[in-house]
Amino acid sequence: MELTGAQILCRFLKDEGVEYLFGYPGGAVLFIYDELYKQDAVKHILPRHEQGATHMADGYARSTGKPGVVLVTSGPGATNAVTGIATAYMDSIPMVIITGQVPTQAIGSDAFQEVDSVGITRPCVKHNFLVKDVKDLAVTLKKAFHVATSGRPGPVVVDIPKDVTALKADYVYPAEVEMRSYSPVTRGHGGQIRKALKLMLGAKRPMVYSGGGVVLGESSEELRQLVQQLGYPITSTLMGLGAYPGTDHQFVGMLGMHGTYEANMAMHGCDVLVAIGARFDDRVVGDVKKFCPKAKIIHIDIDPASISKVVKVHVPIVGGVKEVLGELLTALKSSEQQADKAALATWWEEIEGWRAKKCLSYDNSSELIKPQMVLETFHKLTNGDAYVASDVGQHQMFAAQYYPFKDPRHWINSGGLGTMGFGLPAALGAKFAHPDETVACITGDGSIMMCIQELATAKQYGLPVKIISLNNGYLGMVRQWQEFFYDKNYSQTYLEALPDFCKLAESFGHVGMRIDKPGDVEGALKEALALKDRLVFMDFITDPSENVYPMMEAGKGHNEMLLRELA
Amino acid sequence: MRHIIAMLMENEPGSLSRVAGLFSARGYNIHSLCVAPTDDPTVSRLTLVTREEDEGIVEQITKQLNKLVDVIKVLDLTEGEHVERAMMLIKVRATGARREELKRLSDIFRGRILDVSNSTYTIEVTGVGAKLDAFIDALEPKSILEVVRSGALGIGRGTKSLRI
Numbered sequence: 001m002e003l004t005g006a007q008i009l010c011r012f013l014k015d016e017g018v019e020y021l022f023g024y025p026g027g028a029v030l031f032i033y034d035e036l037y038k039q040d041a042v043k044h045i046l047p048r049h050e051q052g053a054t055h056m057a058d059g060y061a062r063s064t065g066k067p068g069v070v071l072v073t074s075g076p077g078a079t080n081a082v083t084g085i086a087t088a089y090m091d092s093i094p095m096v097i098i099t100g101q102v103p104t105q106a107i108g109s110d111a112f113q114e115v116d117s118v119g120i121t122r123p124c125v126k127h128n129f130l131v132k133d134v135k136d137l138a139v140t141l142k143k144a145f146h147v148a149t150s151g152r153p154g155p156v157v158v159d160i161p162k163d164v165t166a167l168k169a170d171y172v173y174p175a176e177v178e179m180r181s182y183s184p185v186t187r188g189h190g191g192q193i194r195k196a197l198k199l200m201l202g203a204k205r206p207m208v209y210s211g212g213g214v215v216l217g218e219s220s221e222e223l224r225q226l227v228q229q230l231g232y233p234i235t236s237t238l239m240g241l242g243a244y245p246g247t248d249h250q251f252v253g254m255l256g257m258h259g260t261y262e263a264n265m266a267m268h269g270c271d272v273l274v275a276i277g278a279r280f281d282d283r284v285v286g287d288v289k290k291f292c293p294k295a296k297i298i299h300i301d302i303d304p305a306s307i308s309k310v311v312k313v314h315v316p317i318v319g320g321v322k323e324v325l326g327e328l329l330t331a332l333k334s335s336e337q338q339a340d341k342a343a344l345a346t347w348w349e350e351i352e353g354w355r356a357k358k359c360l361s362y363d364n365s366s367e368l369i370k371p372q373m374v375l376e377t378f379h380k381l382t383n384g385d386a387y388v389a390s391d392v393g394q395h396q397m398f399a400a401q402y403y404p405f406k407d408p409r410h411w412i413n414s415g416g417l418g419t420m421g422f423g424l425p426a427a428l429g430a431k432f433a434h435p436d437e438t439v440a441c442i443t444g445d446g447s448i449m450m451c452i453q454e455l456a457t458a459k460q461y462g463l464p465v466k467i468i469s470l471n472n473g474y475l476g477m478v479r480q481w482q483e484f485f486y487d488k489n490y491s492q493t494y495l496e497a498l499p500d501f502c503k504l505a506e507s508f509g510h511v512g513m514r515i516d517k518p519g520d521v522e523g524a525l526k527e528a529l530a531l532k533d534r535l536v537f538m539d540f541i542t543d544p545s546e547n548v549y550p551m552m553e554a555g556k557g558h559n560e561m562l563l564r565e566l567a
Numbered sequence: 568m569r570h571i572i573a574m575l576m577e578n579e580p581g582s583l584s585r586v587a588g589l590f591s592a593r594g595y596n597i598h599s600l601c602v603a604p605t606d607d608p609t610v611s612r613l614t615l616v617t618r619e620e621d622e623g624i625v626e627q628i629t630k631q632l633n634k635l636v637d638v639i640k641v642l643d644l645t646e647g648e649h650v651e652r653a654m655m656l657i658k659v660r661a662t663g664a665r666r667e668e669l670k671r672l673s674d675i676f677r678g679r680i681l682d683v684s685n686s687t688y689t690i691e692v693t694g695v696g697a698k699l700d701a702f703i704d705a706l707e708p709k710s711i712l713e714v715v716r717s718g719a720l721g722i723g724r725g726t727k728s729l730r731i
Contacts (some may be wrong), residue, residue: 118581123592127636130581147636180731181577181639305630308623 005134005165006031009098012141014041015173018069020060020432021045022053026073027113028100031165045432045461048453050077052425054084055451058093059429062412063387065218067094067148068429074100075113078159079120083419085155086124090416091239092216094153096144097121103163104132117159126154134167142174151184152303153216184302188319188327196274196298196315197331203272204343205294205350206232209255209284212239212415213277213301213321220244220408222325223276229332230339233351235263237278238400239415246404247384252351253360256284257552258397261359264550264558266351267292275299277321280310281416282554290557300324359550359563360401368543369518371395371470375402377522378440378468381529386438387412387430391423391447394476397548399442421450424467428454431463438466438529445471445498455508458535466528467537469501472544480547484562505537516541569598569618570625571651571721573729574632574641578604578611582637586613589635595619595628599653599718610639610731614720639731648724654691655699656681658713659706661688669710676702687712695719 003011009032013021022045025033036044047053050072057068068088072081078099088095099121102111118130127147129140137160144156200206214223220243227234227250234244235255244251253260255267267273273295278284285291291311299306299313300321307316317324362372375398378386384406390396390413405411412430414422427441448469458465470476475493482490502512511534515524521540528536549564576582583602590597595617602613619625625643632641644651661669666688673680673690676698682689692702699716723729 119584122581122585122588179636182636303634305627305634307630309627312623 001171002168003171004031004035004168005137005160006035008134008137008169008171009141009160009165010035010039010042011171012138012173013069014039016141016145018042019066021069021071022047022057022060022429023071024050024053024073024077026077026100028074028077028102028162029071029165031162032071032100045457047425047457049451050080051083051421052451052454052457054081054095054097055087055419055422055425056429056432056457057095058084058088058422059389059412059426060433061088061093061095061429062426063409063430064433065409067096067145070095070097072097072099073113074102074117075115077113078115078117082120082124085121085157087414087417087419087422088155089124089126091212091414092153093155094148095155096141096148097155097157099157099159101130101159101161104161105163107161117157121157124155125157128157128159130159131164132161134164134169137164137169138171139174139177142177143179146177146179147182185304185318186302186320186323188300188317188324190327192315192317193324193327193331196317197328197335198337199272199296199298199315200230200274201335201337201339204340205269205271205347206230206274206339206344207266207270207272207295208232208234208274208276209237209267209278210234210240210243210276211237211278214240214243215408217277217302217321219277219322219325222322222329226325226329226332229329231341231344232339233266233348235259235267237281237284237415238413240278241400241411242405242408245406247406252355254400255558256281257286257554258401258548258550259552260401261357261550261561261563262351262354264552264561265354268558269350270295273297275313276325277301279306282310285310286552287555287557357563361566362546362564363566366518366543369516369521369540371398371472371540371542371546372402373518374468374470374521374525374540374542375399375442378525379403381522381525382438386410386440387427387434389413389423389427389430389439389441391441391443392418392420393444393447394472394480394546394548395442395444395447395470397477398470420447423447424451425454425457427465428458428463431465432461440466440468443467443469444476445469445473445495445501446475448501452504455505455510455535459509462533464531464533464535467505467535469537469539470542471498471501471539472542472546473498474544477548483547484551484553501537501539505535510535510537512537512539514539514541568620568622568625568645569616570643570645571614571616571649571719572629572632572641572643573612573614573721575605575610575612575639575729575731576635577637577639578609579637582611583613585635585637586615586632589631593627593631595624601718601720607731614718616719640729642723642729644721644723647727649721650724651695651719651721652693653696653699653717653719654693655702655714655716656689656691657703657711657715658687658689660686660710660712662686665710672705676705678702
């Protein structure tokens with residue numbers, strides 16, 4: 001059947017099973033919008049900024065595992081989307097971003113709203129395409145979805161010139177595509193797996209370090225089984241939280257720069273480290289030379305380039321985390337050797353000694369609201385079941401530390417790129433996917449202003465997310481670094497002209513609450529949660545001097561943490 | 568250490584810039600680069616030379632290249648026996664008695680004189696980089712008018728081939 005490029009695109013999205021398209025119209029995509037108008041299979045969502053569109057698609061993708069799909073126009077539409085694309089790239093989130101382009105004959109002529117979208121996005125996408133012939137459109141779109149969702153996932157851009165959307169070609173849905181240059185490995189090497197198991201079972205002080213790859217690879221169940229069968233301690237990166245239940249005894253908390261004392265000390269002391277779907281990020285590792293000095297390291301990752309990139313490992317296993325963990329479980333079942341129970345008991349005793357430091361305790365008698373207390377209370381009230389999207393800063397770390405996640409895909413944050421403004425649109429994206437669940441946005445007075453316009457999108461689509469703003473009047477994380485390392489020169493970190501957030505939320509048609517006493521925190525959260533069909537903006541006025549502890553400074557080892565001193 | 572890396576990739580617009588962009592974005596050294604379509608017009612072969620002290624970085628380079636979606640196969644030729652060649656075209660001032668001497672010098676290096684004018688020769692020399700350097704060193708610096716060099720091309724010795 002002959003269809004125009006715009007019709008092919010709409011038909012393809014329907015055939016691909018795309019539920020939501022987060023997009024913003026403009027000149028180069030007018031034919032596409034005309035076709036979108038005539039169909040209802042794909043629900044189009046209109047954000048208020050292209051950055052918002054990408055973060056919404058991202059939040060949808062993170063909370064479901066399905067690819068997020070974005071449509072923007074050429075020029076500024078594409079450049080505004082770049083921050084969201086880079087955010088998804090750094091965290092390996094499957095997304096397909098369709099960018100309009102000026103007509104083929106105008107490319108290179110500095111036409112109105114022309115930018116080299118393929119060139120601009122190249123360093124922050126898994127792959128990108130420019131479609132020059134309408135006959136290639138359907139296959140290219142299929143390739144984009146295939147590349148975005150397979151192997152180590154990531155964003156893929158498809159740039160479509162305007163004339164291509166008007167010209168006609170035959171359309172058949174390409175159910176599969178062949179790409180001779182792209183075939184990600186999923187099965188791990190059997191010999192390496194046996195070697196890894198032997199090393200793991202021989203450990204006296206084992207440690208499991210799990211990352212975002214476990215969430216992306218849908219292998220939370222396998223991870224739980226393996227860790228529980230072995231009885232080993234487990235820590236998680238920021239991106240991996242929820243893959244293993246945060247309240248389970250074997251979970252020693254997050255590791256790294258703001259990791260728990262017990263997690264970091266156990267990293268430093270372990271003799272065998274099992275890294276699963278984690279990439280040894282600098283915020284996790286600290287000083288490479290001081291990293292796990294006594295450990296033999298096993299690394300399971302789907303991306304060969306992640307292995308030995310930062311830290312040399314002893315047993316690399318390239319493969320899908322789910323497949324490899326499955327094979328490890330099978331091998332463990334038939335193994336004669338078992339974990340060294342006596343050594344493990346001694347190791348746990350040592351870990352319990354570190355845990356007894358209670359490194360996350362804080363002054364809960366303060367007359368000011370402590371941000372930690374807000375999150376602990378929110379956790380208690382939601383029973384750890386909420387989807388929590390976060391912005392970037394101190395509040396992000398507090399959320400990671402004080403909201404122990406039960407399940408994967410519930411913690412939605414920009415870990416790699418650290419994009420302020422991510423939280424609100426990402427929460428909205430997650431809410432589209434989970435309309436009946438509690439979805440919260442943990443934010444601060446700095447971050448929330450970076451995508452505040454999406455309050456209008458929330459109103460338009462009736463998305464009752466709960467915004468928990470920890471308002472300390474500062475760019476708190478930057479202020480913390482200035483306090484510690486820059487002589488308390490609070491350069492440009494005091495936000496002197498904050499708006500009245502309640503009135504702001506109300507002006508968008510939402511509910512605003514201002515909470516400034518510790519005694520009111522629980523009541524306010526309860527009230528907000530009870531307002532099931534309203535977006536509630538909770539402006540918590542928190543202690544401006546509070547810092548995130550423990551802290552492992554950049555360039556330090558895991559055993560060199562700064563801890564909170566309580567009077 | 569110097570590494571010569573050969574790869575096959577889709578002959579598509581933008582493929583080369585993905586490779587070049589990877590090197591600049593990750594701060595890898597790139598000393599020379601040669602690229603052209605192969606006997607299969609849908610496939611390009613790219614040969615690049617890099618100098619990295621840290622062997623870990625060389626490993627990362629091949630892994631990151633393999634990760635590029637357009638790249639079909641990557642081979643570090645330095646890991647095995649291989650043959651390599653680069654080409655140089657060099658225009659030199661050739662007048663009077665110098666004309667005969669330059670002809671002899673060119674013969675010693677198995678060069679070919681491609682173009683002659685009443686005061687210049689344009690000589691083609693092929694070989695490994697060191698041979699081309701040696702030819703330049705053998706010339707009087709003042710007589711060199713223009714130098715154009717290709718990057719290295721490489722191919723493994725024996726029956727093994729880098730093919731799809």
